[in-house]
Ligand SMILES: [Zn+2]
């Protein structure tokens with residue numbers, strides 16, 4: 001993937017990186033070393049916010065901050081390192097001491113049960129069957145309703161994988177992502193997201209893990225974001241150092257097709273435009 005990133009993907013940054021402090025495979029330092037190999041100018045870490053539903057430990061957030069600060073002392077003169085968090089809006093609480101926040105939805109509540117959107121295909125299918133009588137559109141409507149609640153409150157800095165509910169829907173095998181019934185909800189949330197002023201990420205996490213061959217969001221959503229004047233950034237939602245640049249070139253190509261001439265990347269000083 002290195003050649004791809006160096007030649008065709010002029011982003012040289014990722015703001016969505018998981019480590020051993022949540023469900024990532026590599027340490028903070030291993031990710032920084034890989035980012036240096038790739039010639040990145042900046043790397044944002046994004047620990048999953050601790051919560052009682054997925055077992056991510058709240059106490060890990062403090063250890064993570066200390067470790068990111070330690071690694072920044074060592075490598076901070078060679079690459080900008082930012083300490084962020086991927087907040088799940090379902091578990092509302094205060095977040096302090098992070099340099100940036102990704103707003104994501106991985107779970108929502110239906111009839112007293114927790115629906116885990118991306119835990120596994122079997123889990124999602126069981127929820128759709130049991131709680132929605134097999135209706136994926138109704139399931140997606142509730143996913144987007146949870147996204148809307150998150151986006152309507154005090155928001156963070158980046159909108160995470162806006163159409164995560166399509167994770168297992170490669171080739172529209174579960175529902176039709178171009179149908180008006182689906183797009184009504186997806187575009188309503190996208191409009192709300194654009195209205196917050198936050199960049200909306202193109203996210204390749206499901207490509208690295210073999211669930212999909214295309215990034216989030218779908219082309220329909222991407223074109224809509226462009227029409228509405230929204231900003232995008234390209235993130236790999238990496239859970240392994242070797243996946244830090246997965247699919248960046250593909251995102252650039254798709255973004256160009258949707259009419260974008262730039263994406264944003266995260267720097268110490270804030271967001272920076274990068275021509276694509
Ligand atoms: Zn996520």
Ligand SMILES: [Zn+2]
Nearest residue numbers: 016018086237
């Ligand atoms: Zn993530």
